Each structure stands twice: as structure tokens, then as C-alpha cells.
Amino acid sequence: MSAERNYKISVIPGDGIGKEVMPEGVRVLERAAGLYGFTLDQTWHDFANCDYYARHGQMMPDDWKAQIGDPHAIFFGAVGWPDTVPDHISLWQSILQFRREYDQYINLRPVRLMPGVPCPLAGREPGDIDFWVVRENTEGEYSSVGGKMFPGTPREIVMQETVMTRHGTERVLRYAFDLARTRERRHVTSATKSNGIAISMPWWDERVEEMAAHYPDVTHDKYHIDILCAQFVMNPDRFDVVVASNLFGDILSDLGPACTGTIGVAPSANINPERTTPSLFEPVHGSAPDIAGKGIANPIGQIWSAAMMLEHLGEPDAAAAIMRAVETVLAEPGLRTRDLKGSADTEQCGRAVAEALS
Ligand code: GGG
Numbered sequence: 001m002s003a004e005r006n007y008k009i010s011v012i013p014g015d016g017i018g019k020e021v022m023p024e025g026v027r028v029l030e031r032a033a034g035l036y037g038f039t040l041d042q043t044w045h046d047f048a049n050c051d052y053y054a055r056h057g058q059m060m061p062d063d064w065k066a067q068i069g070d071p072h073a074i075f076f077g078a079v080g081w082p083d084t085v086p087d088h089i090s091l092w093q094s095i096l097q098f099r100r101e102y103d104q105y106i107n108l109r110p111v112r113l114m115p116g117v118p119c120p121l122a123g124r125e126p127g128d129i130d131f132w133v134v135r136e137n138t139e140g141e142y143s144s145v146g147g148k149m150f151p152g153t154p155r156e157i158v159m160q161e162t163v164m165t166r167h168g169t170e171r172v173l174r175y176a177f178d179l180a181r182t183r184e185r186r187h188v189t190s191a192t193k194s195n196g197i198a199i200s201m202p203w204w205d206e207r208v209e210e211m212a213a214h215y216p217d218v219t220h221d222k223y224h225i226d227i228l229c230a231q232f233v234m235n236p237d238r239f240d241v242v243v244a245s246n247l248f249g250d251i252l253s254d255l256g257p258a259c260t261g262t263i264g265v266a267p268s269a270n271i272n273p274e275r276t277t278p279s280l281f282e283p284v285h286g287s288a289p290d291i292a293g294k295g296i297a298n299p300i301g302q303i304w305s306a307a308m309m310l311e312h313l314g315e316p317d318a319a320a321a322i323m324r325a326v327e328t329v330l331a332e333p334g335l336r337t338r339d340l341k342g343s344a345d346t347e348q349c350g351r352a353v354a355e356a357l358s
Helices: 018-036 050-056 064-068 087-092 095-101 166-181 200-212 225-234 246-259 300-313 316-330 346-356
Strands: 006-014 039-044 073-078 106-112 130-136 140-149 157-163 187-192 219-224 241-244 267-271 279-283
Touching: 006 018, 018 039, 018 073, 018 300, 018 316, 018 346, 050 087, 073 095, 073 300, 087 095, 095 279, 106 166, 106 246, 130 166, 130 246, 140 246, 166 187, 166 200, 166 241, 187 200, 187 225, 187 246, 200 219, 219 225, 225 246, 241 246, 267 300, 279 300, 300 316, 300 346, 316 346
Parallel strands: 006 039, 006 073, 073 279, 130 241, 187 219, 187 241
Antiparallel strands: 106 130, 106 267, 140 157, 267 279
């Protein structure tokens, strides 16, 4: 076997259902490796979770980058356990650190109605809803720039800035237009709110127009975020590539999968397109403390994230095989989890996908 097909993967399960769905993602990856002739060199990390915080007072060791080393990719579960660590601390000291430190400036999230998945929107068939949300992933509303004055007094003031740079905005827009070029419909929709957020969002709109001028073969439009959310619910079939700032993209990429049946199947890729640093693959869902420990979480988001990771690593055949196996399993109520009106538990669903692989 050539060295190029041996992939070093950092595995970080995180918290809550992340610890339950991760073994299923890895099970499917290992089976795909066996069938498609590549190897995985896994290193599991017991940090970026709230138990680690309880022991050490921080989410990750100071030398976390050295411990992770130089993997081909990071496979991540979910983070957050608000009973013990406030969410803004657990998130900022883990997943948001990875995105910034590794400059994973694209967060790519598909919204696709899968065969067999009961769709909450009437009359939609698989194929009708199939688009990408491209979320800016390193700046915008998630900039943590701001502060408080006179805390705890009647004069208390709190301010937080949105930070949009020309460099950061242009590169995410370029990615979205390039992605649209690879698709049949070749259409980009921009999420804005330039009627209310009267400095940064009109500026975002200007950058969209500038970028669009370089892509005469790609059509584009824009919606204010409020009506865009409504359109996701009423007319999700009209979208192709949706590009959004960090916060708007976060909201849209939860709403989209919810409109196609469940957030439990939705994957995401945090990508450094230049490949100078490792990219990170994780389900869209969080740690779901309400169902954690019951063994009922849907593992498909983790498994689909594995498929996105293999695509990124240059194993498109194995990635496509995983997606075929996912479709086979989702079509069978006895193999689906409860969020999809099925009866399988997490492990049964994961095993079924691994067994359906060919
Ligand atoms: N697997 C993703 C995860 O743990 N998400 C928790 C969360 O709240 N993420 C917010 C974000 O993606 O920015």
C-alpha cells in the first residue's frame, strides 16, 4: 500500500451524544477502509470535553496543538455540557479554537432530503431539496470582541462587535461562487440583513456584488435573514448554494436539516481549502444533554461527516459508498433512530450502515 493512502486521523468525541455517535462513525470508516483499500491511523484525544474541564479547569491542554500533531483530518463529535461548564466557555475553548487556529474558514453544510426520511414539509420528494450552506467560520458575529463597563451596577454596559474583514469575506464568497460553478443550477443566495444592520451588512452586500461580477455564469440573489428563514420552510427547493456570515450560517444550517426531517443526519466540514492545516469534520448537532446516555442518538450526522472527510482526503469512491449505505438504512424504519420515527438505537443504526457498505 502506498503511504499516501494511510490517513492520520485525530478523533475527538467531545461531550454527550458525541461520545455515543463517534464509535459508529469510526465503525463505518474502518469498514470503508477495509473495502476500499486504505488505512486509518487513529489517535483518540480525551480533551475538548467538559469532563476534561472538570479535571483541569480548561477544555484543552496548553499544548493541544502539539498533541494533535499534523493529522490529515480531525474527526469531531459534539461539545457542551451546560450543567458543569457554560456553553460559551466550552465552545470557545474547543471547536471555535480549532476553526480559528487552523484557519478553517469554510463551514460547509449540506441540506438534502434523503430517501426514506419523513419530510415535515408536504409534497417534497428526495431530489427536490438539495443545497449547500456555506458559512463563514472564523470571524463575523463570533468575534468575541467587546466588553463590559460598570458590571453589576445600574450603569452596566455591554458591547460586542461584529468583525468582517475584506480578506475573510471575499474568500468565503469566492468559495461559494466556485462551488456554485460545479453545480447544475449555478446559483448563489446571499443571507443579509442590510435593512437593519446598516454598516456591516450593506458592506457584505457590496462584496457579494463585486464577487458576482467575476462569475457571469453564476446567477445570484439575496434575502434578508428573517425572510430567508421563512423561505427555507416554505420553498427550500429554490436554493442551490447559500452563503452566510458566521451567525446567520449557523442558524440556517440547523434550520435547513430540520426542514428535511431531522438535524440528526446533518454533517459539516470545517475546511481550510488551501490544505495548509487539517480540516475538521463533525455533525451539525450538539451534545444533546437531554438524550445523552440513552443510546438513542442518531449516528447518521457523524457517519455522513465521515463521508465528507473521505471526500476531502481523496477517497471519493468510499465516500459515495457510505452515502449509498446511509440511504439504504434510512429507507428502512427498523434501522432508523427514533427522531426519524424508527425503532433502532444508535449502535444498531451504525452497524446497519457498516453492514450495508459495499
Ligand atoms: N458537533 C457540533 C457541536 O458540537 N456544536 C455545538 C454548537 O453549539 N456549535 C455552534 C457552532 O457550530 O458554531
